[in-house]
Amino acid sequence: MALPALRRPPPALALLLLWVTGQAAPVAGLGLDPESELHIERRSVPTECPRAVRPGDFVRYHYVGSLRDGRRFDASYDRDSTFNAFVGKGQLISGMDQALVGMCVNERRFVTIPPKLAYGSEGVAGMIPPDSVLHFDVLLVDLWSPEDQVQIHTYFKPASCPRTVQVSDFVRYHCNGTFLDGTLFDSSHNRMKTYDTYVGIGWLIPGMDAGLLGMCVGERRVITIPPFLAYGEAGDGKDIPGQASLVFDVLLLDLHNPKDSISVENQVVPEGCERRSRSGDFMRYHYNGTLLDGSPFDSSYRRNRTFDTYVGQGYVIPGMDQGLLGMCIGERRRIVVPPHLGYGEEGRGNIPGSAVLVFDVQVVDFHNPSDSVNITSHYRPPDCSVRSQKGDFLKYHYNASLLDGTLLASTWNLGKTHNVVLGFGQVVLGVDMGLREMCVGERRTVVIPPHLGYGEAGVEIALVSWKNWLLHGAVAAGHLAVCPDPSAAPSPCCCLDLRSAGFRGGAGQRRAGVRHRAAGAGGRAARGLHVRVDRRGVPQPLRGDRQGRRRGRPPGGVLRVHPRPGGQRQREAGSRI
Ligand SMILES: *[C@@H]1O[C@H](CO)[C@@H](O)[C@H](O)[C@H]1NC(C)=O
Ligand SMILES: *[C@@H]1O[C@H](CO)[C@@H](O)[C@H](O)[C@H]1NC(C)=O
Ligand SMILES: *[C@@H]1O[C@H](CO)[C@@H](O)[C@H](O)[C@H]1NC(C)=O
Ligand SMILES: *[C@@H]1O[C@H](CO)[C@@H](O)[C@H](O)[C@H]1NC(C)=O
Numbered sequence: 001m002a003l004p005a006l007r008r009p010p011p012a013l014a015l016l017l018l019w020v021t022g023q024a025a026p027v028a029g030l031g032l033d034p035e036s037e038l039h040i041e042r043r044s045v046p047t048e049c050p051r052a053v054r055p056g057d058f059v060r061y062h063y064v065g066s067l068r069d070g071r072r073f074d075a076s077y078d079r080d081s082t083f084n085a086f087v088g089k090g091q092l093i094s095g096m097d098q099a100l101v102g103m104c105v106n107e108r109r110f111v112t113i114p115p116k117l118a119y120g121s122e123g124v125a126g127m128i129p130p131d132s133v134l135h136f137d138v139l140l141v142d143l144w145s146p147e148d149q150v151q152i153h154t155y156f157k158p159a160s161c162p163r164t165v166q167v168s169d170f171v172r173y174h175c176n177g178t179f180l181d182g183t184l185f186d187s188s189h190n191r192m193k194t195y196d197t198y199v200g201i202g203w204l205i206p207g208m209d210a211g212l213l214g215m216c217v218g219e220r221r222v223i224t225i226p227p228f229l230a231y232g233e234a235g236d237g238k239d240i241p242g243q244a245s246l247v248f249d250v251l252l253l254d255l256h257n258p259k260d261s262i263s264v265e266n267q268v269v270p271e272g273c274e275r276r277s278r279s280g281d282f283m284r285y286h287y288n289g290t291l292l293d294g295s296p297f298d299s300s301y302r303r304n305r306t307f308d309t310y311v312g313q314g315y316v317i318p319g320m321d322q323g324l325l326g327m328c329i330g331e332r333r334r335i336v337v338p339p340h341l342g343y344g345e346e347g348r349g350n351i352p353g354s355a356v357l358v359f360d361v362q363v364v365d366f367h368n369p370s371d372s373v374n375i376t377s378h379y380r381p382p383d384c385s386v387r388s389q390k391g392d393f394l395k396y397h398y399n400a401s402l403l404d405g406t407l408l409a410s411t412w413n414l415g416k417t418h419n420v421v422l423g424f425g426q427v428v429l430g431v432d433m434g435l436r437e438m439c440v441g442e443r444r445t446v447v448i449p450p451h452l453g454y455g456e457a458g459v460e461i462a463l464v465s466w467k468n469w470l471l472h473g474a475v476a477a478g479h480l481a482v483c484p485d486p487s488a489a490p491s492p493c494c495c496l497d498l499r500s501a502g503f504r505g506g507a508g509q510r511r512a513g514v515r516h517r518a519a520g521a522g523g524r525a526a527r528g529l530h531v532r533v534d535r536r537g538v539p540q541p542l543r544g545d546r547q548g549r550r551r552g553r554p555p556g557g558v559l560r561v562h563p564r565p566g567g568q569r570q571r572e573a574g575s576r577i
């Protein structure tokens with residue numbers, strides 16, 4: 001085939017027609033004998049033809065060559081590989097050099113080449129007799145030019161694109177690799193795995209290194225790469241033959257740089273935020289976890305349960321440890337965690353390796369284990385000489401809520417006061433502390449950290465804000481039921497009062513409800529205890545209640561995502577409070 005025979009310029013007009021209009025115009029000379037001129041029949045032309053062969057292009061094609069009598073003298077199919085050559089550079093018989101011009105990939109042509117444009121009067125010994133007219137059935141498979149560059153065609157771009165791929169970024173993408181004729185040679189979908197790689201530093205073929213630059217997460221583009229920017233003359237030795245152009249249909253899923261730190265976005269900080277979380281705080285928060293492409297991997301909302309942990313102490317992935325600092329109660333923020341501060345190259349559960357994690361977080365509350373009860377007095381009557389103390393019988397109104405404002409209970413709703421003898425374990429320690437030194441008529445807000453409230457098994461691990469109103473008149477000074485011996489049981493008269501108030505596990509108290517007993521802390525409620533009292537009747541803080549902690553765990557099998565491997569430390573740590 002490489003015998004350059006008579007070369008004659010192609011009929012210029014006809015060729016021009018082919019290039020410009022793509023019409024199936026047979027190229028015929030002026031001679032009367034059809035077999036003395038080149039004849040081209042465009043058997044099938046693909047609907048899409050982004051590019052047609054021009055002289056100087058490199059082509060890969062299949063062909064069957066036969067003589068006038070139908071005898072087949074050669075076929076690329078017999079060799080199981082395409083025929084590859086530059087067009088119009090004398091590498092082919094000149095009939096073929098001309099016949100290929102204007103052809104599209106996937107186009108099929110029947111070509112009749114007269115001897116003068118083929119092997120002339122000499123022929124090819126043992127193969128093609130002298131003065132043979134040759135018939136070729138040609139199928140174009142590939143087409144490129146040495147001037148080609150990587151071609152990028154973006155066919156989908158997401159509305160928001162805060163960042164695009166730069167040199168040395170690490171990306172994860174889905175990709176279908178085909179040849180120009182559409183034959184698939186590789187697909188991340190078939191591998192059931194994304195391609196994960198650095199860009200622009202030689203991990204990829206040069207065409208892909210260039211083709212991925214500037215891409216957004218969620219963008220889809222087709223990257224067409226000539227072989228000299230792909231696998232070159234040799235191919236990859238397996239699926240990709242030599243001199244093959246490659247077409248990659250790419251969807252970018254993930255993008256980060258190893259130098260990235262976490263980023264905080266979409267912050268919504270409530271007004272009047274007085275305190276910000278710091279390392280060592282115990283925080284309860286809700287979160288939605290998604291990957292950069294928006295696919296969710298975990299959500300505390302779905303479990304209907306906050307995620308609770310110490311912050312900044314290594315109980316959760318480093319990115320969250322950093323991202324949760326400096327937050328206010330009620331604050332929302334998005335924390336974007338690069339994989340090296342998340343689950344690394346390994347991933348975890350349904351989080352793929354090298355994945356950037358996006359956490360939309362809302363803080364429910366936090367406290368520090370060293371916190372004590374915080375009392376703010378709103379109103380104190382002018383005459384405040386008699387103050388409540390241990391052993392006093394108090395009647396008071398309260399609204400109890402979580403720090404995010406969720407109302408837990410209110411005597412105002414019940415329409416009656418709560419009654420208690422101070423210092424006898426009738427209420428949790430924090431409430432007891434909050435009711436001390438009050439005068440009748442005083443109003444105060446008491447913020448109770450969980451270790452002085454309902455502990456880990458409490459109404460979840462909530463900080464409770466207690467609004468007390470020591471009732472004016474209901475317990476007039478001098479009529480406070482003072483029990484004579486604080487370490488003994490209340491006096492019979494008191495007890496009577498108290499029993500009628502139903503404060504010791506009676507029905508009345510159970511109705512009064514949530515306040516002194518954790519909803520859901522059934523075990524303890526059954527024992528009629530809402531606070532631990534030691535032998536002398538002194539209330540004890542609720543230390544890590546094993547049962548409660550067990551109860552407190554999310555339902556089995558649910559992946560709690562961001563504790564780091566070995567996250568048991570979180571629970572162990574829980575017993576510190
Ligand atoms: C690749 O092929 C699969 C299966 O045909 C298709 O779902 C996907 O959208 C294609 N494109 C990319 C970029 O993965
Ligand atoms: C989640 O909690 C809400 C309100 O407490 C409740 O209505 C809902 O049924 C709970 N969902 C699940 C799945 O437990
Ligand atoms: C998490 O997703 C749920 C459901 O889509 C939504 O109601 C909630 O506001 C989201 N939370 C955050 C912090 O974005
Ligand atoms: C107690 O609460 C008040 C008002 O909420 C706040 O200003 C103060 O800093 C708190 N004190 C402590 C020790 O947390």
Ligand SMILES: *[C@@H]1O[C@H](CO)[C@@H](O)[C@H](O)[C@H]1NC(C)=O
Binds near residue numbers: 469
């Ligand atoms: C409790 O809430 C009710 C209504 O929600 C309000 O009228 C009352 O003043 C509140 N009491 C205190 C002590 O804050």
